[in-house]
Structure formats: structure tokens, C-alpha cells
Amino acid sequence: MKRAPAFFIAIVIIILAMSLTALLLSIDSYIRHGKIDVINMVFSISAVFLAAYMFLQMRRKINVSIKPPRVLTLIQCLKCDYRDMREFEKGDYILKEIGPCPKCSGTLIIYSIFRESVDKKR
Amino acid sequence: MNMETVANIRQLAPQDSLNWIFQIVWILVFIFIWIYGQRIQTLLMLKEIEGSLSKLKLMRDRGREIAISAIKEIGKPNEDPATRVDRLLEHVAIEPVSLDPTGIIRRLEHIIDVRDFRLKDEVRQMAPHADENQINNLTNVLEAALALNHLYKIVRHYYLMGKRTLSFYIILQTQMILPLVMRESEAFINALKAFVSGQPIGDGAGALVAARLMYGKEKRLIAPDTIMSEVQIEGRKAYVIKAKGPGGNVGKPGEAIKQILEEEEGKISLIIIIDAAQKLEGEETGEIAEGVGVAIGGPGVDKYKVEEVATKYKIPLSAVLIKEGIEDVISTMRKEIVDSVEEAIERIKRIIRENTREGEKVIIAGVGNTIGIAQ
Numbered sequence: 001m002k003r004a005p006a007f008f009i010a011i012v013i014i015i016l017a018m019s020l021t022a023l024l025l026s027i028d029s030y031i032r033h034g035k036i037d038v039i040n041m042v043f044s045i046s047a048v049f050l051a052a053y054m055f056l057q058m059r060r061k062i063n064v065s066i067k068p069p070r071v072l073t074l075i076q077c078l079k080c081d082y083r084d085m086r087e088f089e090k091g092d093y094i095l096k097e098i099g100p101c102p103k104c105s106g107t108l109i110i111y112s113i114f115r116e117s118v119d120k121k122r
Numbered sequence: 123m124n125m126e127t128v129a130n131i132r133q134l135a136p137q138d139s140l141n142w143i144f145q146i147v148w149i150l151v152f153i154f155i156w157i158y159g160q161r162i163q164t165l166l167m168l169k170e171i172e173g174s175l176s177k178l179k180l181m182r183d184r185g186r187e188i189a190i191s192a193i194k195e196i197g198k199p200n201e202d203p204a205t206r207v208d209r210l211l212e213h214v215a216i217e218p219v220s221l222d223p224t225g226i227i228r229r230l231e232h233i234i235d236v237r238d239f240r241l242k243d244e245v246r247q248m249a250p251h252a253d254e255n256q257i258n259n260l261t262n263v264l265e266a267a268l269a270l271n272h273l274y275k276i277v278r279h280y281y282l283m284g285k286r287t288l289s290f291y292i293i294l295q296t297q298m299i300l301p302l303v304m305r306e307s308e309a310f311i312n313a314l315k316a317f318v319s320g321q322p323i324g325d326g327a328g329a330l331v332a333a334r335l336m337y338g339k340e341k342r343l344i345a346p347d348t349i350m351s352e353v354q355i356e357g358r359k360a361y362v363i364k365a366k367g368p369g370g371n372v373g374k375p376g377e378a379i380k381q382i383l384e385e386e387e388g389k390i391s392l393i394i395i396i397d398a399a400q401k402l403e404g405e406e407t408g409e410i411a412e413g414v415g416v417a418i419g420g421p422g423v424d425k426y427k428v429e430e431v432a433t434k435y436k437i438p439l440s441a442v443l444i445k446e447g448i449e450d451v452i453s454t455m456r457k458e459i460v461d462s463v464e465e466a467i468e469r470i471k472r473i474i475r476e477n478t479r480e481g482e483k484v485i486i487a488g489v490g491n492t493i494g495i496a497q
Binding site for chain 2: 007008011018021022025043068069071088090091092093094095096112113114115116117
């Protein structure tokens with residue numbers, strides 16, 4: 001597993017060296033002839049981008065984080081229109097009876113439990 | 123880069139010579155890429171697989187940690203459950219022989235039953251203070267951790283095989299399937315939180331529909347881990363079936379439907395099955411689709427039973443599908459899915475009105491994992 005990064009670093013260094021040489025040659029050509037050496041310029045710029053891409057790929061960090069989504073519990077009265085929303089608590093489940101309604105003394109149940117969508121753009 | 127530096131370079135090597143050397147180097151590079159291009163591509167792909175494999179390993183280890191800490195927290199075991207969890211993560215169920223397919227469903231069902239029993243029994247021994255619902259939830263946690271371990275090992279197998287043989291095609295196929303494997307693994311790691319907390323998951327959409335229909339009615343156990351209620355809907359008698367909640371459980375809907383049909387001697391006008399279905403890219407989460415057939419996923423045992431018994435009595439089968447992505451199926455239920463439940467109920471009522479007459483009997487089965495959903 002160690003060989004691959006060394007191999008890629010060597011490739012990145014070679015690409016960078018060649019791109020630098022191409023750049024120098026194109027500058028030199030411009031100074032001497034007053035013409036832009038398009039081929040060497042393209043070689044140089046593309047090689048720099050390629051080297052940067054490979055370098056970033058090698059440096060990419062692996063991160064596994066479990067971001068707990070916001071989970072909400074919707075409480076509803078079976079008799080009246082009383083509704084309440086709160087954060088999910090351990091022990092909550094849908095259709096659990098959780099006590100009397102503060103408005104009409106009817107039975108309050110957990111009507112639904114859901115997580116907030118975070119990927120609305122999709 | 124100033125003029126002096128350029129002048130110095132020109133002094134070090136004459137311009138024409140430098141140009142020639144540079145051209146030769148480029149030609150050599152092209153020859154090198156021409157000969158070793160595929161090898162370089164193979165190494166780049168291996169590097170990419172290696173990155174994903176490291177991520178899979180982290181997820182596998184995180185899954186194991188979550189499983190162990192949940193067992194310790196809920197079950198309060200007398201000894202450290204780590205060794206037993208490690209053993210369970212390597213647990214395999216061997217499929218029945220298919221050379222002679224006669225009776226394969228019956229044999230498959232037996233193996234699935236034995237596996238479920240064994241897993242629950244192991245959890246019971248590890249978590250002596252957990253109640254039945256918590257045991258079901260912890261079994262789900264272990265199943266998710268087991269799936270992560272399995273995915274990691276498969277990808278590692280193909281990675282090492284590709285690395286050893288440097289076979290372009292083995293590596294290419296592994297790399298091609300990796301995005302789907304990673305998506306599935308991320309779904310499993312997110313599912314662990316829902317299973318530990320006992321939150322309803324996307325797969326429970328069908329069970330939630332049935333729970334809403336049978337709430338407040340008398341219930342009875344019709345098959346192992348499966349309950350049934352008689353409900354009046356649109357002037358028809360409906361036998362509503364779901365897995366017994368709120369613990370993580372899928373029950374045996376196939377066995378339950380078969381049982382009711384045998385009890386009623388086939389005098390049922392319609393069977394409606396509601397289940398979560400995987401959406402295609404571009405479809406909205408919570409979209410509802412209707413169709414015919416048995417909408418029961420899994421290994422096929424329950425689906426086979428319903429098809430057999432419905433064919434025997436010539437009973438029409440309707441399906442109501444709630445669409446969701448693979449990442450939604452085993453993670454905490456999204457609001458869109460909860461909202462679609464009401465629409466699914468309206469659709470069921472319409473299907474009953476359009477396909478049966480008043481006074482007739484129908485079966486409504488809400489299929490899926492009923493974790494976090496009572497009845």
C-alpha cells in the first residue's frame with residue numbers, strides 16, 4: 001500500500017518538472033522571436049493542472065462521520081385539534097399514548113415521527 | 123521569472139539543444155504512456171478502490187462499536203459482549219441447494235427462521251435486561267453491522283485479488299460498482315442510529331398504513347410476530363395485517379394472508395398489499411404507484427405463499443407502492459414518506475370501492491419493518 005503513493009509522487013514531480021521546462025521554453029521563445037509558443041504553453045498549463053489534480057487526489061482525507069439528523073415527534077389529540085411538535089426522545093414510537101390533552105383532556109398520541117429532509121435540492 | 127534567469131538558462135544550454143532534448147523527452151513520455159498506459163490506469167483505479175475500502179473499513183468498525191455500545195447500554199450484560207458480537211459479525215446463512223428446486227421455498231423459509239431464531243437468541247443472551255422490543259431492535263442493529271462487515275470483506279476480496287493479479291477487468295468491475303456499494307454502506311451506517319433509538323424507518327411505510335387503519339381496534343396474533351385486526355372500510359370488512367410493533371420486526375405477512383384465506387375458505391374479494399418500493403432516479407420520495415401482484419420484498423418466501431394461495435382461490439391482488447430511495451429504506455422515516463401514508467390510505471379506499479361490493483371481505487397487508495410503529 002506504501003508503494004502507490006511514492007509512485008504517484010514521482011509522477012507528479014516529473015509532470016511538474018516538464019511543465020516548468022515547457023514554460024521556460026515558451027517564455028524564451030517569446031523573448032527571442034516575439035511569438036507565443038502555444039504548444040509549450042498548453043503543455044505547461046495542462047501538466048500543472050494534472051499534477052495538482054493528482055496531488056489533491058492523494059491528499060484527500062477519508063472521513064466517516066455520522067451526522068444524526070433532526071428527528072421530530074408529532075403529538076396529536078384524538079378528540080380535538082391539539083397538535084404539538086417536539087424533538088424525538090428515546091422510547092417514542094408511533095401510536096404511543098402519552099397522556100391527557102391539555103386542551104380537552106382527551107388522549108394524546110404520537111401521531112408520527114420523522115426526520116427533517118436535508119437534501120431538498122435533490 | 124525575470125530576464126536574468128532566462129538568460130542564465132540560455133547560457134547553460136543552447137536553445138536548440140534544449141528544444142531537442144525536450145522534444146525527445148516528450149516522445150519518450152508518449153512511448154511510456156503508450157506501453158504502460160493501462161498499467162497506470164489500473165494503479166489509479168486501485169488507488170481509488172483503496173480509498174473507498176478504507177472508508178468501508180471505518181464504517182464497518184463504527185458499526186461494530188455502535189452495536190457493542192448499544193448492547194451494553196440497553197442489555198446491561200454481565201460480561202463484555204465484544205467477543206460474541208465479533209463472532210456474530212461473521213455469521214453466515216447458507217442457501218438451500220437449488221439443483222433440485224422442489225420444495226426450495228419451504229427449505230429456504232426453514233433456514234431463514236433458524237437464522238432469525240439464532241440471532242435473537244444470541245442477542246437475548248448478550249442483553250439479559252432488554253425487553254422483547256429492544257431485543258428486536260438490537261437484532262436489527264447487529265444485522266446492519268453484519269451487512270457492513272460483509273460489504274467490506276467483499277470489496278477487500280476483489281481489491282486484493284485485483285492487486286495480486288493486476289487484472290484490469292477485475293479492478294474495472296470493482297471500481298464500476300463501488301458508487302453503489304458506498305451508497306448502500308452509507309445507508310447501513312445511517313440505519314444504525316435509527317435502530318438503536320427505535321425510530322421508524324422508511325421500510326415501515328406499509329406497516330404505518332396498516333397501523334393507522336387498525337388503531338383502536340381489537341387485535342390478535344395471526345402468525346408469528348404478525349397481528350391482524352378486523353376493520354370496517356367503505357362498508358366492507360377488511361382484515362388488516364401488519365408485523366407486531368414497535369420493535370424492529372417484519373413478521374410473516376405471507377403466512378398471515380394464507381391463514382386468513384384458509385379460515386375464510388377463500389371467500390375474500392380482494393387482497394391489497396402496501397409496501398415501500400425502491401424509486402428510480404428522478405422519481406420523488408413518497409410518490410405512490412398502484413399495480414397488481416404481490417408487493418412483498420425479501421427472499422421471496424412470503425411472496426410465494428401469497429401467490430400460491432391467491433392463485434388457488436382466484437383472488438385478485440392489488441399493490442400500493444410508496445417510492446423511496448435505497449438510503450431512505452433503512453434510515454429514519456422522512457417527512458415525505460409520512461405524508462404519503464395518508465394518500466396511500468385514500469388510494470386503498472378507492473381501490474376497495476372500485477373493485478368490491480359492500481358487505482364483501484378484503485385483506486389489507488402493510489408490509490415492512492415495523493420498528494418504531496405500534497398498532
